[in-house]
Amino acid sequence: MRIDFLSRSVVQSRRSPARPSLRRYIVGISQSFQKVAPFQLYDYVQSKIKLTVTPWITYLGITFAMIMIVCLAEFQIPLPDQYVVSGMLLTLMLSLYNWDLHKRSDISTTLSRYAIIFCSAYFGWHYLYWRATQTMPYGYGIASEVAGWTLLLAEAYGFIMLMFNHLVNIHPVSHPIPDLPKDEHNxxxxxxxxxxxxxxxxxxxxxxxxxxxxxxxxxxxxxxxxxxxxxxxxxxxxxxxxxxxxxxxxxxxxxxxxxxxxxxxxxxxxxxxxxxxxxxxxxxxxxxxxxxxxxxxxxxxxxxxxxxxxxxxxxxxxxxxxxxxxxxxxxxxxxxxxxxxxxxxxxxxxxxxxxxxxxxxxxxxxxxxxxxxxxxxxxxxxxxxxxxxxxxxxxxxxxxxxxxxxxxxxxxxxxxPETVTGMIVQRVRWGTGMLQIFLLKNPWTQKGLTFVQRLLYTNLIVYWLFAYSRLALMLAPPAYLIFGITLCETTPSQLLAYLAPYLLSSLIVAQHYYRRVRWPFISQVYETLQSIFIAHAMVKVFLKPRSPSFKVTPKGEFLDRHFLSVASRPFYVLLVVNIVAIFSGIGLLQTPGAHIDAILFVLFWAVLDSLFLLAVLGVTHEKPQRRTAARVGLRKPIKLILSDGSLIDASTEDISWRGARVLPEFWTEFERNTVVSVMLAPGKCLPVRLVDSSVTSRDHAGALAVEFVLENSEDVVLAVDWAYGASSDLVTMAHSRRRARSILGALWLFVRLATLSGPRHIGHLLTTARLPNIQWKRMATDGLVIAHKVLRRWSIARWRSLRAKTPDRVNAQPVSRPSTAVGAEINAGPIEGDWDIPPVALEGGRA
Known part of the structure; x- marks a missing residue:
């Protein structure tokens, strides 16, 4: 029986002699759900009676389920009972998730999805209700109250996007392709x-x-x-x-x-x-x-x-x-x-x-x-x-x-788009255009649209607000570590009861929907890169809705060198601010009476944000793009026709309409610029010129780089059709890209990419900057030592001042929180399925 990452992670995190039966317990739960009688009965009924899920039936079911969720989520139960309820629902979600991987039948998959959606919505609304009614930082000053409400709005936005995700993904459909009439006159x-x-x-x-x-x-x-x-x-x-x-x-x-x-x-x-x-x-x-x-x-x-x-x-x-x-x-x-x-x-x-x-x-x-x-x-x-x-x-x-x-x-x-600026031009056009639709042709004012159509078009528009959410999350750690702003108040036991289930359910949902089409953490790099530019552009559109003009996305650009994109400049500032926050947090750790758990959590958060910023800097370190045509990795059998008429069986490793990498079955010496023919299919031949015979291949002894000698339009049509003409090839390529990656595997990939590419950008910046010859290493070391001493003394004074002003609390402890589990990363809306770090940091809570 296959157990996916979400259950493997639980097992691997507790490999100790004290818990020898945990794996068998989880496997047993998953197997037992595959034998549940109601699902077998429903499969039997589906096989005998044609049951069709229609939008109206689904809509009524969603309405009834949301009423139940609101009633259940607002019902407060003691924390020990809350732990039990959350554990049972999470076990149900894990079991259904693993069961869905086997895809026993369409109706079983649908029922599994409905149950996962219900549990996720319950956890989300339960958490948000608790956040709004019991954790707001009243009494800590106007700055904390404004920051607390800002954070709550960001979390509410994330929950709304989660609900939109559920609505969109509740029952995806596919269409079989009908046949064309045989008579072409019809x-x-x-x-x-x-x-x-x-x-x-x-x-x-x-x-x-x-x-x-x-x-x-x-x-x-x-x-x-x-x-x-x-x-x-x-x-x-x-x-x-x-x-x-x-x-x-x-x-x-x-x-x-x-x-x-x-x-x-x-x-x-x-x-x-x-x-x-x-x-x-x-x-x-x-x-x-x-x-x-x-x-x-x-x-x-x-x-x-x-x-x-x-x-x-x-x-x-x-x-x-x-x-x-x-x-x-x-x-x-x-x-x-x-x-x-x-x-x-x-x-x-x-x-x-x-x-x-x-x-x-x-x-x-x-x-x-x-x-x-x-x-x-x-x-x-x-x-x-x-x-x-x-x-x-x-x-x-x-x-x-x-x-x-x-x-x-x-x-x-x-x-x-080949460049970062080209991609930003494209995404800014999409975001500002959708905002224009909301302002100039609001779906809610257009007669003739159904309620769900209005709702889902709103979803497509509101999605682009992720730019503001991302920036708010990026600035939250500095607000806490540098300025001491309290964002919410709670206790560790409450976090375990409300936040942890919400976070875990978000992980399950994201893997359930998007495990093969979206890798965790990588999509956040996309969001971080776009956020500043989209946020700025949308403000201008909101003030002047008719001001944007259509800008064509640059395509086919030729890049012959490494260079730093101009889009990197604002991220230097954000990275410096996060680094200052990290050193401030290190200084706070050494202050008497410091809340170590809270500081460590926000420090971890600031480090994670710094990694995202380093990854963005790596993205803005542009690499050369010398190919004039995109290549696709397809293995196709061909034959090389030599000048003496002999044939050599070969295959391609990647191809384009301009050339290919050819893997001959047996190696023979070729001179550079030698022109031979390639038989693409019986009766279809093209002349090719050998460009390089020293090309390496991952799994072949030798390879040839060849370019087509296209003498007329018929040759071009043949080359294009051979490279891109078969939809079956594109479908195969698309399926080969859709590989699931575990959360830990995606995290390791992200950390590795950020720590390698970000410093490479900074190194390029320092080596190309026209500055006098300075001992940079010694200067950096001395600067860090001085900054650490200054920040430590300043942090001690600031912390003592804040503690003197903080009112006493009897049953609640101040908490500084960045975001919700889903509000942070599932806030990507209709086309995002990721998550962020746990959203709450303890400021004064006791373990």
Whole structure:
């Protein structure tokens, strides 16, 4: 029987002679739940009678469950009884979690999920009710009261996001792909749009080559290359150099479109950016459907074959959205050298969108989607009031009663931003655009939306408030260690009764939902990096909702050296503040009468925050990006055809449309720049040039680096189709990335990455700074000694002053707390499933 980490961790933490039967106890509980009669009975009934879980049935069940949870959570019981109740519910959650890993049947998995959600919601509401009614730091001054309420609001936000996570993930759905009609005259006509702006031609070319090669009758679709970088406005601008570049771009793209059999289209101006570009094309197209691909999203050949059939079954269907599958690393993965694992977007496209689809709320993501063209035109085209035109367009369609569908199958190969600044531009646009929707087109004021649709759109908007929560959590340890601000008051026994179950249940829930698509702690690095910039941008949008302009995410950038991103500057300040707080805490430990447990806890918290900041600095230490095309790790059999006509069996290790790493079955000497042929499939050959024969491979004696010699458009189409054309290859790659990692394993990986990459950034900063030759090591040592003495004397004086002012408490002890277990890290909202350190630090409690 498999016992996952959450049960293994309990066993491993108590490997002592005094507890020899604990493992057998937990295993026995898990096994016994697999034999529970009600579940077997339900499986039997499900096999005999078709029972369908509908949104309305689920909604009624949630309403009834929430009423029960509120009533139970507000019922206060003695602490000893609370320990027993919490232990029983946590044992139930652990057992159901392990049982769900076996996936006996869909209905059993559903019931397990319902039970875990109920227990988690109970622990969360019970904790929050206790926090709000019994732990607020009244009587410690205005600063403590303001800080206490700020922290409570952050915890309430985290609990709300937890409830949204439960609502979204309660019953994810999947759709089987129907067959297309055999008579091509019964197929709808599809217009394929590729909007472009300032992207390099090497980014656009493979997408164009893939779209003209789609497995769909050629008479039933047209490809349009929409050029917003060569508009009349761009070509006639006052800057003559920029105008010349725009004219050259227009000529190049027009020629490229003609070469590949696509239509080229530009317009007079750049009004409304991407949405205006697409809407201009809608005035020229007459198709039944429109497929939209960002110019860096290369579709597989079966994209239309898999998406179009859904429109033939449902006349009210407006949208079929598919995942954005990325084949390149984002800056965090690349700069931290994170091992192969799930990408940041995997959680949203693999878990959240199927959950939204159950509630008929899956939405347009701007690319890799097919829309019904007459409906889109009736809406006035792609919406342009906000800079998140995709989500806004979905609201316009839903409020008129049209439906959307999410097909969870990877069918595009996309590019991530290459630099940290490029990624921040993208995420700031997403966050500010969703806030714009809330301010300018609030879902609660739009007639025609269902209650759950309004609720889940609110969830997508409120999620971006994680930036403020993250900053508040980052500043909490310095507030306590440097300024002595009390954030709440409680006792250790109360923490054990209320906080510990909440934290443990949050761990179980996060692993239950996201164990294969999100690694703990790594996603917090993403949040920390984005928080400052998103928080600043959202303040500006709140003051001026119409002020943001659409900024295209840079793609296909070429980086030829290491450098420090300008985005690193604010994190220097935060790191220094945390280091000062750590030394202040060390000084407090040496003061007479200090509350050692509280100080040690907050010190641990400050150290953990410092590790996050070091990891962010490691991210902003940009690495070179010299490849012009993203490579995918696929093993494909090929044959090398030598000049004498002999064949060598070989396989690939990674490939792109520009080249590959080839592993020959037996080694032979090749000269550099030798041109041979590669047989990709029977009757499909391409000439290749040997670039390097000294390439190493992890599990092969030798490897060859080759590049394709692409002489015409047919060669390009063949190379692109071979590298990215099979959706089965993308699905296999996506599944290979989704590997679960235990909490301890993820923690070790995070600590290792932070401690290696952060100092590397600092070393680069010191070695490249134009400063006089100074003995840095000696200066740093002397500075630390002096700082320690100063902080120790100051801390003693401050602590004595605070103790003299602190009122006596009879039955409560002051507590300084950073955050809740879920409020801290599950506050990532609809696309986050992580956790933070325990949220409460004792200031005056007794063990």
């Amino acid at each position: 197929l709808p006509f599809v217009d394929v749009f590729i909007p472009t702006y300032n992207e390099d031609i090497n980014v656009i070319l493979p997408t164009l080559a893939a779209t003209v090669n789609l497995d769909y009758p050629s008479s039933r679709f047209t490809v349009w290359l929409l050029d917003d970088g060569g508009t009349d406005q761009k070509c006639n601008q006052s800057d003559s150099a920029k105008a010349a570049l725009a004219k050259k771009r227009r000529d190049n793209l027009r020629s490229l479109a003609a070469q590949y059999g696509a239509k080229y289209l530009t317009r007079s101006n750049n009004a409304h950016a991407k949405s205006g570009n697409i809407n201009n094309a809608l005035t020229k197209s007459q198709g039944d459907l429109v497929a939209i691909f960002d110019c860096d999203h290369i579709p597989t050949r079966d994209f239309l074959k898999n998406t179009v059939p859904f429109f033939l079954r449902d006349e009210k269907l407006f949208l079929v959205q598919t995942p954005h599958n990325f084949v390149s690393q984002d800056p965090i993965e690349k700069n931290l050298n994170i091992p192969k694992g799930p990408g940041e977007n995997e959680l949203f496209y693999e878990v959240m969108q199927p959950g939204l689809d159950f509630w008929e709320t899956s939405y347009f993501c701007g690319s890799a989607a097919v829309l019904r063209q007459p409906i889109l035109k009736s809406l006035g085209g792609i919406a342009g009031l906000t800079i998140t035109e995709d989500a806004e367009t979905t609201i316009d369609a839903m409020k008129r009663g049209y439906r959307t569908l999410y097909l969870n199958k990877a069918m595009v190969s996309g590019l991530q």
